[in-house]
């Protein structure tokens with residue numbers, strides 16, 4: 537089938553029309569004629585084995601990793617991402633709020649401070665296609681920050697008897713940590729020590745787990761387990777084991793603007809707080825801040841960051857955001873949930889305590905729009921929305937927003 541890609545939809549797929557109806561085109565850019573094999577999945581048509589017949593003049597001309605699903609010159613990515621947020625708001629929340637201009641990533645390349653790869657059995661790092669066992673060997677990843685580019689080169693020369701690697705770097709320290717997932721930790725110890733001698737700052741081993749990386753046992757093998765990173769002027773810890781923002785420069789700018797929007801008050805709550813970097817910002821303007829996070833590693837890093845920075849008025853609670861009701865009422869609640877958005881319980885909690893302001897940071901515009909739509913039915917007004925580009929060369933877009941009742 538041959539079609540013309542008309543636009544990109546918020547999931548990053550190209551959209552084209554055919555005599556059979558709408559067709560989604562992975563990797564197709566607006567204005568491109570493409571050819572591929574139509575496949576019907578979940579009631580929609582998708583093109584597979586896509587061949588671009590007439591490339592867009594805006595197509596990025598240099599190599600990118602397979603995970604980069606928006607291969608456009610940087611300036612052309614930004615209006616598309618802004619459009620994804622506006623479209624989600626209008627179509628899902630049925631709201632027309634003024635959108636602040638998207639804030640570009642301070643770096644279009646070399647911005648990723650965290651990444652995961654499969655290890656190729658013949659050595660080197662590889663990309664595993666979603667829902668497939670097929671491995672594609674990679675010889676570089678220009679999206680990685682410099683210390684991770686070095687780690688990438690080092691790992692390309694060492695065959696390692698593990699299944700996957702997770703990398704975390706720090707721009708502030710100029711260093712990199714490695715997580716080896718799978719294999720035998722005893723057998724990997726010598727390699728881990730050698731990798732530290734070659735320049736990595738630390739190596740941990742993690743047991744593969746069906747529910748995701750770092751859900752099982754984690755054993756430090758050599759060197760350090762944490763680094764310090766600068767997020768908008770706040771020095772906070774990062775590790776391979778638990779969430780920290782992938783693009784520290786872009787996230788730092790978002791946290792600064794979030795703090796300005798949050799202003800001052802008595803009590804603030806952050807749900808889905810990670811190691812509490814945003815809470816550290818909020819602790820400057822609120823008498824008391826409570827940070828709720830489910831990951832043990834993130835909470836223990838947060839506790840140490842809090843002690844090092846002297847944020848006496850910040851309190852961590854390790855637990856599920858659904859338990860928030862036990863902490864009472866707050867002037868401001870900040871949420872930064874995973875892609876699934878807020879759970880029903882968290883929405884019910886917000887509606888019941890009715891904080892004056894809700895600061896909502898989102899990594900998925902569709903679930904954010906769903907939640908914002910629900911909150912607007914409960915009397916909240918969407919006062920501020922700004923898309924942020926945390927992930928150049930991918931369709932992903934972050935949203936900073938403020939609701940007020």
Ligand SMILES: C[S@@+](CC[C@H](N)C(=O)[O-])C[C@H]1O[C@@H](n2cnc3c(N)ncnc32)[C@H](O)[C@@H]1O
Pocket residue numbers: 779780781807808809810811812813814828829830831834855856857858872873874899
């Ligand atoms: C998008 S991250 C945001 C972290 C933090 N705000 C930051 O910027 O570093 C989402 C966080 O929510 C946590 N999380 C996921 N489900 C949770 C739940 N049900 N209750 C509490 N935390 C949860 C994850 O462990 C992760 O740290």
